[in-house]
Amino acid sequence: xxxxxxxEVLEVPRxxxxxxxxxxxxxxxxxxxxxxxxDRANAEEKFKEVNEAYEVLKDADxxxxxxxxxxxxxxxxxxxxxxxxxxxxxxxxxxxRMFMREMGxxxxxxxxxxxxxxxxxxxxxQIRLDLTLEEIAAGVAKTIRVKKQVPCTTCSARGTTSGSxxxxxxxxxxxxQVRQVQRSFFGQMxxxxxxxxxxxxxxxxxxxxxxxxxxxxxxxxxTIEVKVPAGVMxxxxxxxxxxxxxxxxxxxxxxxxxxxxxxPHSMFERHDQHLLHQMAIHPHQAAxxxxxxxxxxxxxxxxxxxxxxxxxxQLRLRGKGLPTVxxxxxxxxxxxxxxxxxxxxxxxxxxxxxxxxxxxxNDAPKVQKNFFDRMREAFGG
Numbered sequence: 001x002x003x004x005x006x007x008e009v010l011e012v013p014r015x016x017x018x019x020x021x022x023x024x025x026x027x028x029x030x031x032x033x034x035x036x037x038x039d040r041a042n043a044e045e046k047f048k049e050v051n052e053a054y055e056v057l058k059d060a061d062x063x064x065x066x067x068x069x070x071x072x073x074x075x076x077x078x079x080x081x082x083x084x085x086x087x088x089x090x091x092x093x094x095x096x097r098m099f100m101r102e103m104g105x106x107x108x109x110x111x112x113x114x115x116x117x118x119x120x121x122x123x124x125x126q127i128r129l130d131l132t133l134e135e136i137a138a139g140v141a142k143t144i145r146v147k148k149q150v151p152c153t154t155c156s157a158r159g160t161t162s163g164s165x166x167x168x169x170x171x172x173x174x175x176x177q178v179r180q181v182q183r184s185f186f187g188q189m190x191x192x193x194x195x196x197x198x199x200x201x202x203x204x205x206x207x208x209x210x211x212x213x214x215x216x217x218x219x220x221x222x223t224i225e226v227k228v229p230a231g232v233m234x235x236x237x238x239x240x241x242x243x244x245x246x247x248x249x250x251x252x253x254x255x256x257x258x259x260x261x262x263x264p265h266s267m268f269e270r271h272d273q274h275l276l277h278q279m280a281i282h283p284h285q286a287a288x289x290x291x292x293x294x295x296x297x298x299x300x301x302x303x304x305x306x307x308x309x310x311x312x313x314q315l316r317l318r319g320k321g322l323p324t325v326x327x328x329x330x331x332x333x334x335x336x337x338x339x340x341x342x343x344x345x346x347x348x349x350x351x352x353x354x355x356x357x358x359x360x361x362n363d364a365p366k367v368q369k370n371f372f373d374r375m376r377e378a379f380g381g
Contacts, residue, residue, distance in 0.1 A: 003071050006053035014067070018058065025054040040126075120194075120201050122149065122217070122245035122254035129226060130261040133268055133275075137297045137322050139230035143223060146256060149245040150220035155209035157250040159216040162207045169198035176202035201248055216249035226258055231273065231323040234262040267295050273322045273331030276314075280340040281305060294335055296320045303335060311339040 007014050010024040032047040034040045056062045056074070065073040125148050131140065151157035160166060168174040172195035180193075198204055208214030224243055237259045244254030262270065269276040279294055289307035293300045296317065303315060314334045321331025345353065 004049070005070075006057055006066060009049055009053040010057065021054070021057050025050060025058070029054075120248035121252045122247040124254040124257055125244040126257040126259060128259045128261055129228070130263050131228065131232070132263050133265045133270065133322070134297055135228070136232055136262065137230060139228060141225055141227045143225050144258075145221055145223050146243070147219070147221045148256075149217045150222060151246045151250065152209060152212035152216055152218050154211035155216065157216040157246065159205045159209055159212065159214040159249040160207045161209050166203045167206055169195060169202055169204050171195055171197040172202060174202040201251075214249075217246040224256065228260065229325055231325040231327075232260050233272075233325075234260070236260045236325070268297070268333075270322070273324055275321045275331065275333045276336060277333060278336045278338055280338045281309075283339055283341065286310070286337070286339050294333075296333055297322075305337065309337050311337065313337045 007016070010016075010021060010028065012020055012024045016024070028050045029047060032043045032050060034044040034047055056066050062073075125146060127144060127146055129142060129144060131142075135142075152159075155161050169176075172178055176195055176198065178193055178195050195202070205214035209216075212218050222243070224240070226238065226240070228238070237257055240256040240258065242253045243256035246253050267277055275297070277294060279292070281290065281292065285292070285305060286309045287307065289309070290305045292303055292305060294303045294317070297320070301317065301320070303317065305315070309315075314336050317333040317335065319330045320333035323330045342349065
């Protein structure tokens with residue numbers, strides 16, 4: 001598949017300055033961060049694509065080469081500069097590290113300082129929580145059970161049951177990191193990754209715990225209370241810091257991403273903070289007007305149907321909808337009036353309709369013009 005133009009990926013014009021490119025990168029990288037996006041697979045690809053584009057456009061020399069030759073500038077087979085091919089296949093871990101460097105860390109548990117072991121923060125977990133409209137309207141506290149990795153109780157998450165069961169990793173010399181230096185036409189590049197031997201901890205377990213195998217954590221579950229604010233919508237999510245998988249040997253835990261869903265309602269359609277309810281009335285109620293009871297999320301209320309109400313008319317009950325997450329004005333409940341024509345008539349009903357037919361005659365009724373019809377006539381539309 002052909003690569004997209006890097007300026008198109010970052011949604012900036014070709015003349016964009018460095019600040020505009022950085023701001024675009026931060027916005028898009030946050031939007032597509034795979035640990036905070038329900039559609040992880042698609043978000044991961046977009047996240048890597050955004051990082052790939054930024055890696056080139058943030059550097060003046062690389063950007064100049066790209067402006068001259070496009071993607072061929074980094075393809076040795078096309079006459080480009082050798083050593084830059086990696087930018088066309090960005091590794092997710094490297095993309096995440098670049099993201100956190102650009103965003104100032106955000107406490108994601110990465111440490112690129114030399115001489116320090118990178119904390120093995122636990123992985124993130126994601127769970128879906130479906131809510132009723134009533135729960136969304138008022139806010140709710142829900143208790144959920146999450147399957148995840150929890151600290152090993154046998155070794156108290158240390159990974160070993162003996163006091164002298166650890167030693168410094170000889171591969172990374174206790175730093176938890178391995179660095180690879182690559183030289184190219186544009187200078188020197190340093191890639192930093194977690195040590196594959198000690199998995200970034202900087203230490204080796206000589207006497208591993210038999211329960212967890214030296215990891216300091218085991219498969220388990222936890223019961224968690226989630227407090228959902230009023231007014232949330234389908235697809236919103238909450239990040240519960242530190243409630244994901246336990247980290248390796250007592251290091252920081254990952255996060256729990258709670259993706260919020262909305263259960264279908266038997267009586268209401270949701271349109272942002274507004275609700276819609278369809279209500280059937282008899283023809284005589286539409287013609288003469290009537291007071292009827294209509295449902296809301298807080299019980300029945302009385303609604304006056306004006307005389308002469310037409311089929312499909314929408315009546316409004318202010319403040320009977322949903323709040324917004326940020327607070328403020330509550331939405332409205334709209335009642336769409338449907339005039340129900342009986343399919344079967346009793347003898348008495350038939351006589352009443354026949355009498356009405358005699359009064360009205362058989363001519364087609366005149367359709368009243370609505371506001372938009374009158375506006376079109378007024379302006380010659």
